[in-house]
């Protein structure tokens with residue numbers, strides 16, 4: 001054992017969605033909100049191209065930022081790319097937080113907000129949700145002199161609920177102007193709800209909002225680790241100063257450019273997701289399993305009115321090689337999160353439920 005001194009950081013480390021079941025070979029992993037249709041053929045071809053592996057990647061991800069800026073009609077200089085949006089969250093926390101600062105996160109929210117905030121020494125304050133939906137009133141109640149950042153994902157993971165366009169605008173208006181609002185648009189592409197608007201569209205010209213986006217979901221590049229942030233130029237400049245110089249690898253950068261522009265694959269994925277999310281929701285209703293309104297590429301299933309418990313169903317499915325996300329680390333009782341998979345995986349889920357409830 002080493003006697004060297006180092007920081008003792010009190011956090012529960014992130015537990016990724018499970019991907020293995022003891023002894024089983026053919027696993028269906030529906031626990032990490034990954035792309036149902038994998039990666040597009042066009043992107044796969046790009047990845048297979050010979051690239052100069054010996055050379056450092058473009059530290060500024062210029063080509064990718066140009067593509068992002070063109071596609072989303074936003075400013076090149078205000079975009080920062082990261083090894084997943086995860087890294088952008090980390091850079092924000094490093095840049096903004098010092099010990100005793102406070103960060104507000106909704107009660108059931110993506111775990112990395114609280115983890116990186118705590119690592120930076122800040123105090124994490126949880127705002128209550130109502131019916132598993134973020135409440136802007138509850139967020140505002142938690143604001144103190146020490147509040148520096150409010151993090152939220154819209155739609156939210158793991159609850160699948162979302163704040164309406166109006167609610168988001170009100171939240172920004174009512175929050176003190178020197179509090180940074182981070183709106184995580186990770187699942188934006190799946191959203192077909194009329195009262196929803198993306199953080200990017202709403203706030204791209206705001207001086208106190210940062211938007212997060214990822215290539216890990218609909219674009220199917222979770223393994224390559226690539227995401228981006230959008231915010232005021234002076235903040236993005238400061239973030240660029242402290243980011244690791246070659247944080248995004250070259251394969252990820254060129255794959256992401258192709259992925260962004262593969263409209264066919266994106267619209268196929270959206271259709272697939274909508275079809276299955278609606279179908280699943282109906283099927284689950286027959287078993288008295290409640291779920292959120294269809295939104296992103298997952299459903300949060302609540303078993304309170306069901307004759308079986310979440311843990312019983314989880315075990316039964318795992319015995320047949322199907323993995324859903326348990327909600328222990330999020331502190332949500334009697335619930336499981338199901339990622340919409342490909343048709344084969346989804347049909348297997350349906351058949352397994354039929355068998356269990358027979």
Ligand SMILES: Cc1ncc(COP(=O)(O)O)c(C=O)c1O
Pocket residue numbers: 032033083084085086087110153156157184186213214215216222225226227
């Ligand atoms: C809301 C939210 N933000 C960010 C991420 C992480 O994305 P990335 O893979 O880009 O780090 C996830 C992944 O599950 C997520 O659910």
